[in-house]
Structures are given as structure tokens and as C-alpha cells.
Amino acid sequence: MRDARKEYGHVRALQGASLTLHRGEILALVGDNGAGKSTLLKSLCGAVRLDSGLIEIDGQPVDLSSIETAKDLGIEAVYQDLSLAPDLTVADNVFLGREIVYQGIRGRLGMLDRPTMATESNEALQALGINLKSVSISVERLSGGQRQAVAIARAVRWATVAILLDEPTAALGTRQTRIVLDTIRNAAARGLGVLIISHDMPRMLELADRIIVLRHGRDVAQYRAGETSINQIVGAMLGETVQA
Amino acid sequence: MTVNESTIADETDEDEAPAQSRWAPWRANTALWVFLIDIVVILIFGALSPDHVFFNSQNLTNIALDSAAITLLAAGVAVLLGAGELDISIGANIILSSVIGGKVMFAAAGGSEENFGVFTDLPKGIALGVVTTLVCGALFGLVNGLIVTKMKVNSFITTLGTLGIGTGAALVITGGGNVQGIPFEFQEGYGINTWAGIPIPFIVSLVLIAIIWWLVNKTKFGIHGLAIGSSREAARRAGIKIERNVLVLFVMVGFVAGIAAVLDLARFTSTNVGGHETDALAAIAGAVIGGTALFGGKASITGAFFGSLLAVILLTGLVILGFPPYFQSITIGVVLIIAVFVRARSWALRNQT
Numbered sequence: 073m074r075d076a077r078k079e080y081g082h083v084r085a086l087q088g089a090s091l092t093l094h095r096g097e098i099l100a101l102v103g104d105n106g107a108g109k110s111t112l113l114k115s116l117c118g119a120v121r122l123d124s125g126l127i128e129i130d131g132q133p134v135d136l137s138s139i140e141t142a143k144d145l146g147i148e149a150v151y152q153d154l155s156l157a158p159d160l161t162v163a164d165n166v167f168l169g170r171e172i173v174y175q176g177i178r179g180r181l182g183m184l185d186r187p188t189m190a191t192e193s194n195e196a197l198q199a200l201g202i203n204l205k206s207v208s209i210s211v212e213r214l215s216g217g218q219r220q221a222v223a224i225a226r227a228v229r230w231a232t233v234a235i236l237l238d239e240p241t242a243a244l245g246t247r248q249t250r251i252v253l254d255t256i257r258n259a260a261a262r263g264l265g266v267l268i269i270s271h272d273m274p275r276m277l278e279l280a281d282r283i284i285v286l287r288h289g290r291d292v293a294q295y296r297a298g299e300t301s302i303n304q305i306v307g308a309m310l311g312e313t314v315q316a
Numbered sequence: 317m318t319v320n321e322s323t324i325a326d327e328t329d330e331d332e333a334p335a336q337s338r339w340a341p342w343r344a345n346t347a348l349w350v351f352l353i354d355i356v357v358i359l360i361f362g363a364l365s366p367d368h369v370f371f372n373s374q375n376l377t378n379i380a381l382d383s384a385a386i387t388l389l390a391a392g393v394a395v396l397l398g399a400g401e402l403d404i405s406i407g408a409n410i411i412l413s414s415v416i417g418g419k420v421m422f423a424a425a426g427g428s429e430e431n432f433g434v435f436t437d438l439p440k441g442i443a444l445g446v447v448t449t450l451v452c453g454a455l456f457g458l459v460n461g462l463i464v465t466k467m468k469v470n471s472f473i474t475t476l477g478t479l480g481i482g483t484g485a486a487l488v489i490t491g492g493g494n495v496q497g498i499p500f501e502f503q504e505g506y507g508i509n510t511w512a513g514i515p516i517p518f519i520v521s522l523v524l525i526a527i528i529w530w531l532v533n534k535t536k537f538g539i540h541g542l543a544i545g546s547s548r549e550a551a552r553r554a555g556i557k558i559e560r561n562v563l564v565l566f567v568m569v570g571f572v573a574g575i576a577a578v579l580d581l582a583r584f585t586s587t588n589v590g591g592h593e594t595d596a597l598a599a600i601a602g603a604v605i606g607g608t609a610l611f612g613g614k615a616s617i618t619g620a621f622f623g624s625l626l627a628v629i630l631l632t633g634l635v636i637l638g639f640p641p642y643f644q645s646i647t648i649g650v651v652l653i654i655a656v657f658v659r660a661r662s663w664a665l666r667n668q669t
């Protein structure tokens with residue numbers, strides 16, 4: 073993504089932000105409240121349209137005009153909440169909007185092939201090391217961490233290029249956060265680019281390969297996780313030490 | 317990663333602990349409970365009624381015929397509630413559709429004021445009248461759906477509005493009365509006809525309820541509706557066409573009201589403009605008593621069937637025992653509140669652990 077700009081009325085949420093996300097890499101996006109992190113992520117998953125800027129996948133310019141287009145291109149997003157329908161089962165959620173129907177006449181009537189959906193959901197969860205007793209229980213019966221893990225597993229199941237996560241652990245306790253972070257690591261290990269927004273600096277230093285700092289809608293600094301410190305990052309977030 | 321897996325396994329145990337008993341799925345099945353309550357109430361009325369007349373086949377046939385419309389309406393409303401929408405205009409829809417359909421049937425069959433009960437073109441008239449009634453019902457639902465999805469008016473307000481408009485329009489058309497003189501042949505052939513002792517309208521309702529059950533539980537369309545009711549945002553992000561789904565649901569409920577309107581004409585050989593004030597209450601109450609979530613996400617069709625059946629059983633039983641029929645709506649109100657209270661409490665208990 074290069075030189076992304078977005079204004080909401082008079083608010084300049086993004087004023088020339090650029091970043092590159094590689095496959096198999098975990099990139100943490102940090103910044104103060106209102107820095108434009110969520111706006112940037114939404115523009116990458118088709119939820120908001122940039123006023124100007126260029127987004128490329130593998131060097132090809134793409135037009136992410138809607139969530140559906142982004143999905144078709146292999147980009148999936150996970151939100152802090154509201155990603156799953158709590159009353160539906162895990163399997164139905166994993167396949168929500170992309171249900172498998174039977175072949176032939178039953179399929180044309182829209183009849184769901186639940187056995188196949190259950191098997192494939194199970195595989196998707198197992199692949200990320202998530203063990204649920206059953207994929208036919210409703211999501212509201214899962215813990216917060218399990219829910220977020222399911223949401224990520226769904227994203228990974230469908231993504232071919234990247235998954236984008238906006239504060240996926242903000243509402244979670246320590247143990248539940250670990251579940252989610254492990255799931256994210258497994259997702260990157262499968263060759264997806266992972267972009268994660270978080271205010272949890274210590275964890276991001278531990279999890280991410282690279283960290284990018286956004287301030288006033290611009291990318292102001294970039295670090296390799298092993299070569300930086302929390303102080304340095306916070307400094308860049310607040311604009312105390314501006315460096316390339 | 318091994319550590320990670322065991323962590324998750326722990327959590328699973330913790331979360332599912334309250335539901336581990338083999339009976340848990342049954343205990344949580346509201347439809348089953350309501351079915352059992354139906355049975356108990358039937359047994360009580362049977363025992364209390366003089367000479368056990370409540371059990372006689374004529375009475376059971378009556379209950380079946382009386383419940384044909386309301387069980388179907390409750391099933392339709394349950395699906396709509398499952399998607400987080402409400403329709404309180406179904407009674408008005410029935411009135412308006414039966415009035416328009418009845419007029420068309422009378423005219424197309426060649427009926428006249430002078431020669432009462434004589435029709436020159438019976439089959440065509442009945443067919444045209446039935447089709448008109450059903451189309452009117454579906455159109456009424458379409459209007460509701462369009463107002464809700466395009467004009468973004470809340471569905472309670474929308475259908476409160478069309479409730480008034482529909483009832484008023486029907487009374488304007490008839491000049492305040494009923495459309496009468498529907499062919500007796502239609503009554504004999506459908507309205508009071510039976511098959512193997514079971515009223516045909518009740519069979520029609522059962523078939524349609526089965527189709528609705530299948531739609532909700534087995535199809536993409538059904539799961540999308542529940543997803544919308546469960547979390548509109550999650551559904552939107554999953555790329556579900558929310559407006560289209562909601563619109564189709566309103567049309568479906570409208571069509572179901574059309575079926576009830578046809579039944580009115582066939583049963584009474586006239587419209588019944590005064591008889592539908594409590595239809596919406598009874599249908600919504602039946603659905604909610606049967607386990608459908610008032611704010612979406614869950615729809616139990618079997619529950620709606622047994623829940624709305626309860627209302628009919630109560631009415632019939634109370635009347636046989638010599639109570640005035642008004643007691644029915646009192647009992648339904650009480651049962652509705654108790655049912656919702658009990659469910660909320662069992663939820664709270666479950667979430668405590």
C-alpha cells in the first residue's frame with residue numbers, strides 16, 4: 073500500500089500512509105488513539121474506500137471497492153468483536169456467506185451440506201491447533217478466546233493472501249490472549265501475511281516480525297522486532313523522536 | 317504448540333461443564349417442553365370436562381381446524397423474529413386480503429345479490445379468488461418489507477402503520493361490514509372438508525409449516541436469516557445480502573397471512589373483519605413461548621407450532637368448562653410472560669457457572 077489518504081469530512085484520518093506486508097510475515101501496526109490504524113486496516117479489507125492511494129498485491133494494482141472484492145482477492149479481516157453470529161454453530165459461522173450446498177436438485181434449493189461443512193471446519197480449526205469438542209455447538213457457548221480463535225481460523229480458511237486483525241485480543245485475559253496469539257503465529261506459518269493492530273506493545277514485540285508506527289495518518293517509523301524497545305516505539309508514536 | 321492445545325482443551329471443559337449431562341440437550345429443548353405442556357393441558361381439560369367431551373373426536377377436529385391458521389402464522393412470524401424483525405400487521409393483512417379476494421371470487425364466479433348462492437362460473441371464480449387473496453397477502457408483506465429495507469423504518473413501526481392502513485382500507489372497501497356470499501361449494505370442498513378425519517386446512521398448514529421448518533433449519537436462506545438476527549454486523553461482513561433476505565421473509569409472512577385469509581373465506585363463506593385483532597399477539601406469543609428469540613438469532617418452528625397450539629387448546633377447554641372466551645387472551649398473556657421469565661432465568665443460571 074502506498075500513499076494512502078482518507079478524509080472523514082474535516083478529519084484527515086490517513087494522510088499518506090505506506091506499508092508493505094510480506095507473505096508469512098507478522099506485521100504489527102501501532103499508534104496512538106486516532107492515529108488512523110483502523111481506517112488503514114479497513115481500507116485494506118474493502119470496508120472503506122481511500123480518497124487516493126495505491127494498493128498492490130504481488131505488484132498488481134487492485135481496486136478494493138467492497139468487502140466482497142477484498143475477499144475474492146484473498147484478504148480476510150478479523151474484528152475485535154461482531155465477527156461471528158453468536159447463535160449459529162461454529163461450523164455455520166466458518167462457512168457463513170460461503171455455505172456448501174449439496175449437489176443437484178437439493179443444492180439448487182439451497183440445502184446445506186452440513187456433514188461436509190462440519191468436516192472442513194474441523195480441519196480448518198485443527199490446522200491451527202484449535203481443539204473444540206464439537207463444531208456443532210453455538211458460538212455463544214465458547215469463551216472469548218475460543219471465539220476469536222474461531223474467527224481467525226475462518227479468516228485463515230478463506231484467505232489466500234493476507235489476514236488483517238484489529239485489536240483481536242483487546243477484550244481477552246492473559247490465557248485467552250495466548251490462544252489467539254498462537255493461532256496467529258500458526259496462520260503466518262502457513263504463508264499468509266498477517267497485519268495486526270494492537271496497543272499491547274510487549275506482546276507485539278514478542279509476536280511480530282516487524283513493527284510499523286502510525287502517527288497522524290502517516291507511517292513515521294518501522295522497526296524489526298528484535299532491534300527495538302518499547303521506549304523507542306512509544307517515542308515514535310508520540311512524535312518525540314522522528315526517524316526514518 | 318502442545319502447551320497451546322492443552323490450554324484450549326482445558327477451556328473447552330470449563331465452558332461445557334454445565335451441559336455435560338446426557339439429558340441437557342433435551343432439557344434445553346423448549347419445543348419439547350411446550351409439547352409436554354400441551355399434552356398436560358389436554359389431559360387436564362379432558363379430565364375436567366363433563367363426560368370428558370374434550371376428548372371426543374369432534375372436539376379434537378375443531379381444535380385442529382381452529383389452529384390451522386394460527387400455527388402457520390406463528391411459524392411464519394418465528395422465522396421473521398429469528399431474523400430480528402417483527403410483523404404485527406398480519407391480522408390486518410388477513411382482513412384486507414380476504415376482503416379483496418372475496419370480492420373478486422364473488423364477482424368472477426358470477427354471483428349476484430338477487431340470486432343468492434347461485435353462481436354461473438364456480439371453478440374459475442374460486443380459483444381466481446384464491447389466487448387474488450394469496451397475491452394480496454404476499455403484496456402486503458412486500459410493502460412491509462420494502463418500507464423496512466428501503467426506507468429503513470423499524471419493522472415494529474412499519475407494521476404498526478400498515479396494521480392501521482390495512483384494516484382501514486378493508487373497511488373502506490366493504491363500507492364497514494363483511495364480504496358475504498362466498499360459494500358454499502368452496503366451504504364444503506375446503507373450509508370444512510376433512511381427509512381421514514383431519515381438516516384439510518390443517519393438513520395444508522402442516523405441509524407449509526414443514527416447508528418453513530426445512531427452510532430455516534436446512535438451507536442457506538434459513539441460516540442467513542438467523543445470522544442476520546444473531547448479529548447483523550457479522551452477517552454484513554460475511555457478505556450476506558441482508559435486505560434481500562429480510563424482504564423475502566416479509567413476503568413469506570404476507571403469503572402465510574394470505575393462506576389464513578383464504579381459510580376465512582372457505583370456513584365462514586364470508587370475511588371475518590372483526591376476528592383478527594389478536595392474531596399478531598397470538599402468533600408472536602406462540603413463537604416466543606416455543607423458544608424463538610424475540611430479538612433474533614433463534615427460530616424454533618416446532619416450538620412455534622406447539623406454542624400457538626396451546627392458545628387454541630386453552631380457548632377450547634375454557635369454553636367447554638363454561639368460561640367466557642375472553643379468558644383465553646388472559647391465559648395466553650400469563651403463559652407468555654411466565655415462559656419468557658422461565659427462559660431468562662434458566663439462561664442466567666446457565667451463564668452463572
Ligand SMILES: Nc1ncnc2c1ncn2[C@@H]1O[C@H](COP(=O)(O)OP(=O)(O)OP(=O)(O)O)[C@@H](O)[C@H]1O
Pocket residue numbers: 080083084085103104105106107108109110111112
Ligand atoms: N466513520 C468515521 N467518521 C468520521 N470520522 C472517523 C470515522 N472513523 C474514524 N474517524 C476519525 O478518523 C481518525 C482515525 O481513526 P481510526 O479509527 O483509524 O484510529 P485508530 O488509530 O484506529 O484509533 P484507536 O486506537 O482509538 O482505535 C480519528 O480522528 C477518528 O475520529
Ligand SMILES: [Mg+2]
Pocket residue numbers: 109110111
Ligand atoms: Mg481502532
